[in-house]
Amino acid sequence: MLTFEQKLAIFDSYPELERRNVSLGRVNYHFEGSRHEKKTVASHLHPNGNGFVYAGLLRGYETDGKGLVNIRDYSEAELRELITASIASLSMYIPEAPAPSKRNKKAAAAAGAETLWVNADGNMLSLRFEEDLWYLYAGLQLEMAFETIEEAEEYLAEEGFRPAGN
Numbered sequence: 001m002l003t004f005e006q007k008l009a010i011f012d013s014y015p016e017l018e019r020r021n022v023s024l025g026r027v028n029y030h031f032e033g034s035r036h037e038k039k040t041v042a043s044h045l046h047p048n049g050n051g052f053v054y055a056g057l058l059r060g061y062e063t064d065g066k067g068l069v070n071i072r073d074y075s076e077a078e079l080r081e082l083i084t085a086s087i088a089s090l091s092m093y094i095p096e097a098p099a100p101s102k103r104n105k106k107a108a109a110a111a112g113a114e115t116l117w118v119n120a121d122g123n124m125l126s127l128r129f130e131e132d133l134w135y136l137y138a139g140l141q142l143e144m145a146f147e148t149i150e151e152a153e154e155y156l157a158e159e160g161f162r163p164a165g166n
Helices: 004-012 076-091 102-110 149-158
Strands: 018-021 027-030 040-045 052-054 068-070 114-118 124-130 133-138 141-146
Touching (some): 004 027, 004 040, 076 114, 124 149, 133 149
Antiparallel strands (some): 124 133
């Protein structure tokens, strides 16, 4: 288990995070660049080793009702992976609408659907339907184009990406 000071040093190494001291010696870290109402990446880091990181937009993490993951027993590598993924998820706009079912993919395509995908390193890609093709973007940079959503999803899965928020 990392000490409180080690955890603080890890969070302090992210220049995009703002440290805020709260009651009882606890510390929060905020991400003002968030594209969501949620700005708190780390909540209630405590000298006893306890603390939480927001993963409400990520898949693959066991979260509480507020989307927080307890990081008490995380290693440095695990903690850095979670922090990076949390910041990346808050940096991207994720539509409020649920993901379309296979039956409704054509209707979603016609509406200009976009989905976000994340890998274990916290890298985010967006998949958008535009002009009869599915385009894969890394930020504003076009990475690839696909004729069908199934082809795009298969490629993303093979490359280690999964839908963000799951």
